[in-house]
Amino acid sequence: MSVKPAGARRTTADARGDVVVLLIGMRVNRFRAVHQWIPVMLAMVRMLAELKKDPGRGLLSHVMLTASPRTYYVVQYWESAEKLYAYASAPDAFHHAVWARINRMERGGKVRGHVGIWHETYVVPEGRYEAIYGDMPAFGLAAAHGQVPLGERGRSAKDRLTWRAPAS
Template structure:
């Protein structure tokens, strides 16, 4: 277990922040041949991204959602690197996406997938972590003392430095 911070800290992010949320939902448990490959593809993609220091993936956090929903919040260096990974024919994502679409046509809704991408401009995000191990944006970008960006959320947002 990661050690907790005994002080108030904030994410050391600079500039725009790219947040990519992705997940799946098992709609019919018996449609195993449709949802199991989708479920198994995500760990392979995350492993590939983590091994490649130039991929642009800065950090991730698994999202809960109950026994039939699985998701991941990802923090990216830039939208360009996220889109480059998504379209890379030699990486894990593109073949997994093609295979999922092929299976989805015959699954009649057995499994659902979703994703959301947010490009958050500098000055439009803020964070605070108290007595927490690094998490979320702070785990992706690193941490710094809150005072460097303002003691209150309103100050951190108004500073434009996020």
């Protein structure tokens, strides 16, 4: 993984190969139902802590964001789709217990629309993503994969969007 060279003002992510991005979040539908949405929020924090303790599971980096006073989400960058799916279905992972509980609550009619949950997964092939950072520390894709001077990936957005790692 590369780091930002001294004096580099404009950089790009040093991602090679496919990029796996998971957007996962929640929407508070009823603010007064704190007992319903706080556990969802805390479960996400606990899953992120679990993943941080075990880098071998494949989470490279994440950013927690707020879209509105109701909507909170995490952008996650993964090593591979296989590692993401393995974590999601691993019986020893906290995610497995949380998902089983949510499914039981839905079947039992205990979920009454107090909190919404969602996720979107994207596997972006190499040569189909681009990133620019101006006077920024590693953030987003660059925090997951490192960063290099912008010129190493081309002079234009078109060049960087179609860049491919040299064959080894």
